[in-house]
Amino acid sequence: MASERHRGEMDSELVELRLLHLADSALPIGGLAHSFGLESLVAAELLSVRELPEFLRGFLEEAGLLEAVFCREGHRLGNGMKLEEFARDWLALNERLSAMKPARESRAGSGSLGRNFLSALSGLGDFAVVGEALRISKASHELIHYSLAFGLGSGALSFDEDRAVLAFLHSCAASQVSACQRLLPLGQNAATRILWELKPAIVEAMRRSGECTVDDASCFMPLLDWGAMEHPSLATRLFIS
Numbered sequence: 001m002a003s004e005r006h007r008g009e010m011d012s013e014l015v016e017l018r019l020l021h022l023a024d025s026a027l028p029i030g031g032l033a034h035s036f037g038l039e040s041l042v043a044a045e046l047l048s049v050r051e052l053p054e055f056l057r058g059f060l061e062e063a064g065l066l067e068a069v070f071c072r073e074g075h076r077l078g079n080g081m082k083l084e085e086f087a088r089d090w091l092a093l094n095e096r097l098s099a100m101k102p103a104r105e106s107r108a109g110s111g112s113l114g115r116n117f118l119s120a121l122s123g124l125g126d127f128a129v130v131g132e133a134l135r136i137s138k139a140s141h142e143l144i145h146y147s148l149a150f151g152l153g154s155g156a157l158s159f160d161e162d163r164a165v166l167a168f169l170h171s172c173a174a175s176q177v178s179a180c181q182r183l184l185p186l187g188q189n190a191a192t193r194i195l196w197e198l199k200p201a202i203v204e205a206m207r208r209s210g211e212c213t214v215d216d217a218s219c220f221m222p223l224l225d226w227g228a229m230e231h232p233s234l235a236t237r238l239f240i241s
Helices: 002-023 038-043 052-078 083-099 104-122 128-140 146-156 161-183 188-209 222-233
Strands: none
Touching (some): 002 146, 002 161, 038 161, 038 222, 052 083, 052 128, 052 146, 052 188, 083 104, 083 128, 083 146, 104 128, 104 146, 104 222, 128 146, 161 188
């Protein structure tokens, strides 16, 4: 009995480590190459270090909530969806999220991260639903959005849904803070404090997403959308988006 309990605890710890691995910014999917409009806002002097904590809380309340809802939908597809029903729902969700991203640069950035995430995951094991998602999206030329890809992979690996959404949101927030460290006079200690103080907002976005459906989800961040649309016209750029 004791050995079975120990094995169960070890399995739980292994699952936790794998989730942390997939949410780590060091995962080679290209996350460091995207600012999703932040670079334009800094260049236009519309975002400073002083305004950053409030801006990131707003980001989590709007864009974070939207992505968390789709992350949950991806998780449910990956955890028990019959493959014969999968193609229709997978394509419909990605098409819907594309339609909710008015900036081409944000759509493309999300699609690049999502495709790279599933490709990296497919190299770590034989996950039928992951391979099917890659095949279907390639055949249809449809984008694979990062939130849906992360949710799908988490479902395929049987991660707890809430914990997967938390890890995804934390990864997104950390990525935004990291981008700001390269764009603003934001030191390591200040960046660490900002991310630490964002954790209640991350938890709140996760909880709210559990009460939403894709029909309820929306995002209103016109300034960030403008920043993404303006990005290609910047004279110099550190980021792809």
